[in-house]
Amino acid sequence: MTALVLDLKGVHTHIGAYHILHGVDLQVPAGQVTMLLGRNGAGKSTTLRTIMGLWATSKGSVHFKGRQIGGPGGQLATPDIAQLGIAYVPEAMGIFTDLTVQENMVLAARNARRAAELDTTRLEWIFGLFPALKKFWLYPAGKLSGGQKQMLAVARAIVEPRELILIDEPSKGLAPSIINNLIDAFRQLKAQDTTILLVEQNFQMARALGDRVAVMDNGRIVHTGAMAQLAEDEALQHRLLGLSLGAHQ
Amino acid sequence: MSATTTTTAPAATAPAAIPKAEFDWKPIALLGAVLLAAWPLVGSSSTWVTLSVAGLAMGLIIFIIASGLTLVFGLMDVLNFGHGVFIALGAFVATSVMGGMADWTASESLWRNLAAVFAAMLVAMAAAGALGLAFERVIVRPVYGLHLKQILITMGGMIVGEELIKVIWGPQQIALPLPTTLRGSFVIGDASIEKYRVLAVAIGLVVFALLLYALNRTKVGLLIRAGVQDREMVESLGYRIRRLFVGVFVAGSALAGLGGVMWGLYQQSVVPQIGAQVNVLIFIVIIIGGLGSTFGCFVGALLVGLMANYTGYLAPKVALFSNIGLMVAILLWRPQGLYPVTNR
Numbered sequence: 001m002t003a004l005v006l007d008l009k010g011v012h013t014h015i016g017a018y019h020i021l022h023g024v025d026l027q028v029p030a031g032q033v034t035m036l037l038g039r040n041g042a043g044k045s046t047t048l049r050t051i052m053g054l055w056a057t058s059k060g061s062v063h064f065k066g067r068q069i070g071g072p073g074g075q076l077a078t079p080d081i082a083q084l085g086i087a088y089v090p091e092a093m094g095i096f097t098d099l100t101v102q103e104n105m106v107l108a109a110r111n112a113r114r115a116a117e118l119d120t121t122r123l124e125w126i127f128g129l130f131p132a133l134k135k136f137w138l139y140p141a142g143k144l145s146g147g148q149k150q151m152l153a154v155a156r157a158i159v160e161p162r163e164l165i166l167i168d169e170p171s172k173g174l175a176p177s178i179i180n181n182l183i184d185a186f187r188q189l190k191a192q193d194t195t196i197l198l199v200e201q202n203f204q205m206a207r208a209l210g211d212r213v214a215v216m217d218n219g220r221i222v223h224t225g226a227m228a229q230l231a232e233d234e235a236l237q238h239r240l241l242g243l244s245l246g247a248h249q
Numbered sequence: 250m251s252a253t254t255t256t257t258a259p260a261a262t263a264p265a266a267i268p269k270a271e272f273d274w275k276p277i278a279l280l281g282a283v284l285l286a287a288w289p290l291v292g293s294s295s296t297w298v299t300l301s302v303a304g305l306a307m308g309l310i311i312f313i314i315a316s317g318l319t320l321v322f323g324l325m326d327v328l329n330f331g332h333g334v335f336i337a338l339g340a341f342v343a344t345s346v347m348g349g350m351a352d353w354t355a356s357e358s359l360w361r362n363l364a365a366v367f368a369a370m371l372v373a374m375a376a377a378g379a380l381g382l383a384f385e386r387v388i389v390r391p392v393y394g395l396h397l398k399q400i401l402i403t404m405g406g407m408i409v410g411e412e413l414i415k416v417i418w419g420p421q422q423i424a425l426p427l428p429t430t431l432r433g434s435f436v437i438g439d440a441s442i443e444k445y446r447v448l449a450v451a452i453g454l455v456v457f458a459l460l461l462y463a464l465n466r467t468k469v470g471l472l473i474r475a476g477v478q479d480r481e482m483v484e485s486l487g488y489r490i491r492r493l494f495v496g497v498f499v500a501g502s503a504l505a506g507l508g509g510v511m512w513g514l515y516q517q518s519v520v521p522q523i524g525a526q527v528n529v530l531i532f533i534v535i536i537i538g539g540l541g542s543t544f545g546c547f548v549g550a551l552l553v554g555l556m557a558n559y560t561g562y563l564a565p566k567v568a569l570f571s572n573i574g575l576m577v578a579i580l581l582w583r584p585q586g587l588y589p590v591t592n593r
Contacts, residue, residue: 094482
């Protein structure tokens with residue numbers, strides 16, 4: 001059996017007076033791409049933010065490689081969670097627009113104090129995946145296009161090896177050719193044994209990448225299984241995802 | 250991870266055709282326009298030179314004081330209305346240090362005079378920085394994210410600080426005379442330029458250069474700039490922003506202490522209310538500059554210093570209003586300040 005990288009048990013999250021997650025159970029096996037699908041407002045982004053400690057787990061627990069990182073009695077702060085080897089690409093990308101592409105990358109690389117200390121081999125690999133980043137290396141990140149910003153957001157998450165990458169809707173608003181770039185990048189990461197938990201509304205991307213799938217609704221996981229099985233079963237797709245699937249295909 | 254260091258950094262391979270950040274020159278042009286417009290209005294070139302140097306000196310002192318405040322706000326959204334207490338503490342510590350070094354300040358040697366001034370500055374910075382550390386822990390930390398409470402409790406903190414200063418140094422005005430060789434003026438042509446103001450300009454420019462270097466060329470500086478934009482993302486990258494914030498708070502307090510010494514020497518006297526007096530000016534400066542922007546704070550401070558001196562000479566009755574008027578005009582032009590920080 002594949003080892004679990006991430007294990008959420010009965011996770012509840014409250015944001016102020018709102019009860020968003022109602023007992024999420026989610027297992028993310030090592031070295032695979034796990035897709036987290038669901039309608040808008042199902043709680044997918046909140047799940048990722050809860051894993052990162054940006055929202056506290058009010059009940060239940062989150063374990064990363066057997067170590068508790070979230071939940072009463074063992075909630076770690078976001079920087080400590082990140083330092084365990086988890087990278088996070090938020091839906092809004094979190095690009096530092098006043099900083100250059102280079103400066104964004106230097107910040108993401110915790111081991112580098114300046115650009116000259118970035119791992120050049122890895123950097124060339126990233127430039128191969130996203131040539132635009134090399135072209136606009138000294139350009140303020142705020143001037144990049146939406147797709148280029150998304151590439152930078154993903155590049156920051158992979159500038160150093162991380163065990164688990166959480167990515168929130170990377171394909172949102174992007175042209176198909178750029179989506180293909182991203183799919184290619186995630187495939188290469190998977191080949192390097194990086195575990196990925198990917199929130200996506202784009203079913204084409206989900207089908208192309210996913211090994212496992214978890215579908216959320218109303219703050220709970222309502223289905224888990226192999227991605228291939230969901231991809232083939234149209235009735236199941238419609239029951240779980242309804243119109244959201246068709247709208248994004 | 251192996252950090253492979255090679256001489257061919259990617260920066261060197263980037264094509265030259267790609268432009269770097271375009272610098273926004275308009276606020277600098279405005280500064281130049283204010284300088285030039287004042288020339289014919291003042292009439293006499295020598296008076297204009299004197300006023301301009303005085304304005305720049307005042308502006309740079311305000312910049313030193315305000316630079317920490319703008320970063321504190323930018324990083325953690327903390328409105329610290331108690332910043333003035335660090336100014337007052339710095340100024341009063343200087344009276345004690347320079348009073349205790351009377352032999353040095355009365356000496357005819359420039360070096361001994363400067364040594365006394367720099368000693369006062371260092372001690373004042375250490376004292377203000379230490380107070381800043383305590384202020385952050387006791388007063389600011391319990392009210393993160395609560396703006397109204399921040400305003401009330403930091404103002405309260407300043408009042409308590411002022412009263413403590415009165416307990417230690419007494420409620421009366423204390424003279425802070427300039428050391429012997431720093432008194433008087435250089436006379437160039439018809440223009441007379443006070444020696445101390447030249448020193449203040451020099452120190453201000455050095456502090457500005459050091460700040461720019463730290464913010465743009467070091468990783469801590471990058472983290473501060475990134476944190477001003479999106480602190481959640483900085484934390485998600487694995488950096489503890491609270492620790493960074495405490496460092497910035499302490500450094501900002503120490504700079505306010507330095508500014509207090511310079512302001513006291515500029516006025517040649519200090520009163521316990523010195524902090525409250527300067528508080529309004531520094532808030533105008535950080536709002537004009539764009540909250541969180543160090544460069545904006547610099548340009549804003551110079552504008553405020555110049556306007557105060559020109560209007561003080563041309564129309565003393567307007568002078569009190571001039572800085573508020575300047576703020577209104579600039580906010581009508583750029584509602585987010587001269588150099589707005591994006592994402593805010």
